[in-house]
Amino acid sequence: MIVILKQGTTQKEIDNITDAIEKKGVKVNPVIGKELIILGLVGDTSKIDHTQIEANRNVEKVMHVAEPFKKANRMFHPEPSIIDVNGNKIGGNKIAMIAGPCSVESEEQITSIAEDVKKSGANFLRGGAFKPRTSPYAFQGLKYEGLELLKKAKEKTGLPIVTEIMSPYDIDKFVEDVDVIQVGARNMQNFDLLKELGKTNKTILLKRGLSATIEEWLMSAEYIMAGGNENIVLCERGIRTFETYTRNTLDLSAVPAIKKLSHLPIIIDPSHATGKWWMVDPLAKAAIAIGADGLIIEVHNDPANALCDGQQSIKPSVYNNLVTELRLIAKAIGREI
Amino acid sequence: MIVILKQGTTQKEIDNITDAIEKKGVKVNPVIGKELIILGLVGDTSKIDHTQIEANRNVEKVMHVAEPFKKANRMFHPEPSIIDVNGNKIGGNKIAMIAGPCSVESEEQITSIAEDVKKSGANFLRGGAFKPRTSPYAFQGLKYEGLELLKKAKEKTGLPIVTEIMSPYDIDKFVEDVDVIQVGARNMQNFDLLKELGKTNKTILLKRGLSATIEEWLMSAEYIMAGGNENIVLCERGIRTFETYTRNTLDLSAVPAIKKLSHLPIIIDPSHATGKWWMVDPLAKAAIAIGADGLIIEVHNDPANALCDGQQSIKPSVYNNLVTELRLIAKAIGREI
Amino acid sequence: MIVILKQGTTQKEIDNITDAIEKKGVKVNPVIGKELIILGLVGDTSKIDHTQIEANRNVEKVMHVAEPFKKANRMFHPEPSIIDVNGNKIGGNKIAMIAGPCSVESEEQITSIAEDVKKSGANFLRGGAFKPRTSPYAFQGLKYEGLELLKKAKEKTGLPIVTEIMSPYDIDKFVEDVDVIQVGARNMQNFDLLKELGKTNKTILLKRGLSATIEEWLMSAEYIMAGGNENIVLCERGIRTFETYTRNTLDLSAVPAIKKLSHLPIIIDPSHATGKWWMVDPLAKAAIAIGADGLIIEVHNDPANALCDGQQSIKPSVYNNLVTELRLIAKAIGREI
Amino acid sequence: MIVILKQGTTQKEIDNITDAIEKKGVKVNPVIGKELIILGLVGDTSKIDHTQIEANRNVEKVMHVAEPFKKANRMFHPEPSIIDVNGNKIGGNKIAMIAGPCSVESEEQITSIAEDVKKSGANFLRGGAFKPRTSPYAFQGLKYEGLELLKKAKEKTGLPIVTEIMSPYDIDKFVEDVDVIQVGARNMQNFDLLKELGKTNKTILLKRGLSATIEEWLMSAEYIMAGGNENIVLCERGIRTFETYTRNTLDLSAVPAIKKLSHLPIIIDPSHATGKWWMVDPLAKAAIAIGADGLIIEVHNDPANALCDGQQSIKPSVYNNLVTELRLIAKAIGREI
Structure with missing residues (x-):
């Protein structure tokens, strides 16, 4: 952490700030120039709240150097x-394939x-039981x-269930019934839910929020990990930008970024990223490359009559062809599906 | 609502889509041109889920004309x-002045x-008891x-309490103890909480989410209103953009936009918008103009030692001067503080 | 400027980097911690290209402390x-009022x-002769x-002319005919034009680019100033965000930001910011507050038949009323129109 | 094009607007509902300026249906x-490989x-002679x-030259000396240059502007094509978002979007997209998939001492390995390098 002081800060004020910071358990090294007074903080700064330092009126700004996350950090878990x-x-060499409808509609479906x-090769079943919808009327x-219907589908196929939770009230039930609990983009900073x-x-x-930075996303993972649960899979699903042709802008560079910063696995959701079924194929290929x-893809047997998000769902036969082509790309980069 | 069909859609397919839409209780008027087939939907479209129409592979896109919110809509509540x-x-001629610290720290504070x-003229007291923080270590x-401390301050001053809720578990307690329940930006689409x-x-x-459109924000108000509670005050607190000099970009044009689209009152939070205490003064003036x-402003008696967000808090004496100047602007536009 | 080195950088490599940087004419102060090696650069860093330092594979990142602009910087021109x-x-106490149509259409108009x-009180006339249009067919x-028509209007009224340049070919003509040469948002980083x-x-x-940071905007001003011309007025006209209700999002916090960072005057364009004529009034008031x-506002005698941007133009009578109300706000903050 | 009228617009006003629009050479089909009056415009709307219609105070909004570009449109050029x-x-089955340094530094380099x-397999040489830099001091x-140095390199290798133009003054020289003229992101809407x-x-x-929508980008291509030059290659190089870990956010979904909307070829610049050399490899692979x-990649023999953008340049040996791996992915999708 680096603290930049305002020009004209007196030596006495520098000493006061230095003392206040060192009480937090780090050492302060000053660099004093004519147009620049900086304090370099050496030690464990992950528990220092930068706003407490910025609040001093002599402080121009505070800059992070070390990432503020610990348990999610690759530096301490190579x-x-x-x-x-x-x-x-x-997270290993084999790519996780999660597929299924936007929402569960019936046992047959x-x-x-x-x-x-x-x-076709999927090894997880997705399906929404609780749906976060922009409109209360949807x-x-x-x-x-x-x-219950997801459990029946699991009984028949053996596929583990991935489904979204919306309320802390439902945690016990989800722990019992579900294999992977999804936290949706809109709840990425529902800190109360993360703690539970x-x-x-x-x-x-853990899906990335629509306007979450990569650092904030990892801090949300850190919330869960700080509570003792380190079983986290990150999921990039598109961020919000000025572009309106696609519903969101898929940030594929988040994949190498996460791999650099963290040891957690990261998968891609090409269906929500663009909101267009015909873009799922090329985006899925890019994600593997x-x-x-892993990939989480919306598949529906009758998209035109789906109760939600049919416009971004592909049919089982299309999914089948896609997986065949994805296998070739996986092989080209030394992985398998 | 307008449905654009793909070029080359046959008359039979047009008829099928028309039938399917009319079953949802609206009338379809077609406009058929050489490069353009559009269906104009006439009637109450607020309960139609556009993704169910977009899922049809002959549909190019679906465009809203009427706003999707009803109870929050000014059209039906002029x-x-x-x-x-x-x-x-x-919401009336008199401007609401909400002030207080980022977080409650002690009874004395x-x-x-x-x-x-x-x-100085504030008529509401803000103060955080439950704080949504990016870091689990903050x-x-x-x-x-x-x-409890907020209640003591209310006892002494009579100021109604404004404070943020983070969990549905706490609703009963908040209903009893608090006068205005704040939903933070990060929970704007915590639909489960809104329903409760x-x-x-x-x-x-209801604070605007960091990347929420004005329409989505009103849809979140609609969630609460659809449940029966119409006592909603909207609060703009800055949106996320590419600019990094300020923490967020205050979208003041949301004020006239909300006034046009909705009958709900809207207030401004200049403290969170920029994260810089010296910007509170000019932004507050612009907000009144x-x-x-109303305005919700962070005031702290000792910002340099505040437990959070001291860098954006102003001192009581600064607040006092600010209110004096704001009164002049309020008067210039025919309102009062 | 601060240079963060990668963990594990050897002393020999630190020395090499230090030497390389000191050859650029600044002094390097190292701060060496267990998880942190930083180099504080003391001296005039404004002419150091940070990419040349970042290119070293031992460098984690380079952070600015001092602003990269000199002539536009308030620090050296309080x-x-x-x-x-x-x-x-x-730029003085009196507020500049620039008004006129989007484009010049006829002498009479x-x-x-x-x-x-x-x-009504305007002291500058705006009017587009060369129009940057998204479509080549517009x-x-x-x-x-x-x-020529602008010159005739100036002859009759004495109002100085503000109009946009699009090509370096036209500079001589503009210097002769025009009083204030406007550089549009889309040309803010047309460096060749700025140099000329x-x-x-x-x-x-100098209008702010649609996605220009405040720093980049000031660097574009610096381009002009570095060439010898210090007569620059900045104009905020809305930035591009995810919000679609308004054409752009007016960033009013740019006003106090620019006042802090620079000595150059800044005016607001409420017409282009939102693309809606009925928002000009409230945004103009906020801008004064x-x-x-100054304000640059589109005024047209017949908006419904304007050849461009009629949807954001107000009529002369509306402008007249607006100026009357703006005078009250100007007075409230101790300025005049 | 669809025109939405305000509620309460009288029949007389509808007729007036209809007449005014039909004078522009299209037919108007009205759809009149209780809460909705829309006019569907049938015919060639590409030359209608929507602001001229929006300026009518009875018009709520104007929506595009057909894309506003003609010559760049895939509909008319499948x-x-x-x-x-x-x-x-x-643009064919073989992928174009453009490589070279950010800027030309010496004949040897x-x-x-x-x-x-x-x-390694590159078939075009890139190298900047005129550099658009944020700072006038860089x-x-x-x-x-x-x-001249680029021409010497071409003489030796036969590789066609790709280099950026910054001023219309240089067009004749570029036409003579250069094989592909690059228009940089910051000049994407320098309409004067496009016309020339x-x-x-x-x-x-034609590089995509930092905050240009896909539609605006194609409209800039349309500017060049409307002048008679249809030899255009589009280049996505990252857009500006709130994320700061990468310099820009590479919008790979622009590839399938452009393929759907236009017949023009599109290539990717992974170097500028992120500003990090170690991200070039994964992004290049995703781009091929x-x-x-094609790909335009910055390659430098000595990145640590490059005069610009060394932090995003890879060494020739790294490029060589990358091309080898890219060939496998190209093969997996049925293309070749």
């Missing part, structure tokens, strides 16, 4: 984490899609009934 | 809403600030103890 | 600059608008004929 | 364009890099001397 979900691994995507999911999930040992699929550890 | 909080009105800002607020708040009749201060119904 | 245009001052806005302005304008001594109205040195 | 540069094709990248390129380039028949590499028609 090996990539491999998350084990009932024997299915996320979810079971038939589960069977189809399994045949379909909100089958809720607990949806969870930190007390479980379930795998958490750039080194993503 | 008079501006005035929210009554224990006799203090938000909160009481003394409350007394100071009251003398000070998270005094929590329930903070609520819709069941109360407390005034809700543009027609905001 | 008094605000007042720009004199034929006796009309921009430009002259009559000029006469109207002058009566009206591109009357070009040289437009300049730096050789003149005309007042330059926040301390802008 | 086959993808293949641009021929001295026998080297851009440019020639040696050209020879190296040619051996190295601005060798200018005309740089062009439209009069040549050189291949133009997603279907880009």
Whole structure:
């Protein structure tokens, strides 16, 4: 951490600030120039709240050097984490393939899609039971009934369940019924929910918020990890920019960035990223090529009549062809599906 | 709502889509040109989920014409809403002045600030008890103890309490202890929390999410209103853009936009918008001039030692001068503080 | 300037980097911690290209401390600059009022608008002769004929002319015919044009680019100033964000930011900022309240038939009322129109 | 094009607007509902300036249906364009590989890099002679001397030259000396320059502006094409978002979007997109997988001492390995390098 002081700060004030900072348990090295007074903080600064230093009126600004996250930081955990979900691994050489409908609609629907995507090579089943919708008047999911239907599809296919949680009230139920608990983009900084999930040992699929920086995203992972749960899979699903042709802008450079900064696995959601089914194919290919550890893709047997997000869902047959082509790209970069 | 079909869509397909849409209870008027087939939907489209139409592969895109919010919509409620909080009105000619520290730190701190800002003209006291912090290692607020201290400050000054809720678990407690329940920017689309708040009749201060469009923000208000609680005050607090000199970019044009689209009152938070205490003064003046119904400002008796956000807090004496100057601007536009 | 080195950089490599940097004429002070090696650069760093330092593979990152602009920097020119245009001052206590149509259409149109806005209190006439349009098929302005008509309007009213330049070929003509040469948002980083304008001594109205940071904007001013022309007026006209309700998002906090960082005057364009005529009034009021040195507003006698941007133009009578109200706000903050 | 009228617009006003629009050569089909009055415009709307319609105070908004570009539009040119540069094709099955330093520094430097990248498989040489720099104090390129050195490198290697133009004054020289004229991101809407380039028949590499929408980018291509020059290659190089870890956010979804909307080839610049040399490899792989028609990559023999952008340049040996790996991915999607 580096503290820049205002020009004209007196030696006495520098000493006061230095004392105040050193009380927080770090050492201060000053660099004093004519147009520049900086204090270099040496030691563990991860628990120092920079706003407490910036509040001093002699402080021009405070700059991070070390990343503010610890448990998620690759510096202290150089090996990539491999998350084990009932024997299915996320983060290793084999790429995780998560597929299924936007929302669970009926037993027949979810079971038939589960069977189809399994045949194509998927090893996880996604399906929304609780749906975060912008409008209170839109379909909100089958809720607990949806969870029951997911369990039936799991019974038939063996595919572990990935589904989104919206309320801390439901954590116990999700821990019992679900294999991977998804935290949606809009809840990425629902810190209360993150803390509660930190007390479980379930795998958490943490989606990046629509306008979250990579650092904030890792800090949200840190919230869960600080609570004791280190089973986290990150998921990039598009960020909000000025471009309106696509619903969001998929930030694929987040993949190498996360690999550099953290040991946690990262997967890509090409369906939500653009909101257009015909873009799923090229974006999925790019995601594999750039080194993503998995893909979560919306697949529906009848997109035109889907209860939500049919415009971004692909049919099982399209998914099947896509996986075949993805295998070639995975092989080209030395991985497998 | 307008549905654009792909070129080459056959008459039979047009008929099928038309039938499917008319089953949702609206009438379809087609406009058919050589390079253009559009369907104009006439009737109440607010409950139609556009993704269900977009999912049809012959549909190029779906465009909203009418706003998707009803209860928050000025079209159906032309008079501006005035929210009554224990006799203090938000939304009328008199401008609401909310002030207080980022977080409650001690009885002495909160009481003394409350007394100071009251003398200067504030009519609401803000103070965080539960703090949403990016880092799990940062000070998270005094929590329930903070609520108790706020109540003591209210006892002494009579100022109604404005404070942020983070968990649905705390709603009963907040309903009892608090006058205005704040929903923070990061929870603007925590739909589960919004639904629960819709069941109360407390005034809700709904902050705009960091990357929320004005429409999405009003849809979040609609969530609360759809549950039965129409006591909502909107709060613009800066949006996230590429600019890094200020922490966020205050979108003051949201004030006239909200006044046009909705009957709900809107206030401005100049402290969070920029993260710089010396910008509070000019931004507060601009907010009054543009027609905001109130200001929420961070005031601390000792910013340099504040437990959070001291860098954006002003001292009581600075607040006092500011209010004096704001009164002149309010008068210039025919309002009062 | 601060240089952060990678962990594990050897002393020998630190010495090499230090030598290389000191050859650029600054002194290097090292701060060496266990998880942190930083080099504090003391001296004139404004001419050091940070990419040349970042290119060293041991360098983690380079951070600016001092602003990279010199001539535009308030630190070296504490008094605000007042720009004199034929006796009309921009930057002093009196607020500059620039008004006129998006584009010059006919002698009658430009002259009559000029006469109207002058009566209302405008002291500069704007009017586009060369129009930067997104589409090659849209009206591109009357070009040289437009300049002639502006001169006629000036003859009749005495109002100095503000108009946009698009090509370096036209500089001589503009220097002769025009009082303030406008550089549009899309040309803010047309460095070649900026360099040529730096050789003149005309007042330059430099609009902020749609996605330009405040620092980049000041660096564009620095381009002109480095060439010898210090007569620059900055103009904020809205930046590009995710919000689509307004055409752009007016960044009013740029006003106090510029006042802090630079001595150059700054004015606001509320017409282009939102693209909506009914938002001009509230945004103009906010601009005066926040301390802008002027306003540039689109006024047209027949907006419904304007050849461009009629949707954001106000009528002369509306402008007249607006100026009357703006005078009250100006007075409230101790300035005058 | 669709025109939405305000509620309460009278039949007489509807008729007036209809007449005014039909005079522009299109037919108007009205759809009149209780809460909705829309006019569907049928015919060639590409030459209608929507602001001229929006200026009518009864108009709520105007929405595009057909894209505003004609010559760049895939609808009227279903086959993808293949641009021929001295026998080297851009846009076909073979992927164009453009490589070279950020700026030309010396004969030895440019020639040696050209020879190296040619051996690795590059078929075009890039190198900046005129450099657009944010700071007027940064190295601005060798200018005309740089062009001469590029010609020498071409003589030795046969690689066609790709280099950036900054001023319309230099067009004749570039037409003579250069094979592909690059228009940089900051000049994407320098319409004057685009018009001049439209009069040549050189291949133009048109970079996307930092905050340009895909539609605006295609409209800039349309400017050149409207002038008669249809030899255009688009280049995505990262857009500006709130994320600061990377210099820009590479928008790879622009590749399938452009392929859908236009027949023009599109290439990717992974070097400028992130500003980090170690991200070039994964982003280049993703670009090939997603279907880009080429890559423009910064290669320098001594990045640590490069005169600009060394931090994003890779060494010839790294480039050589990268091309080898890219060939595998190209093969996996049925293309070749």
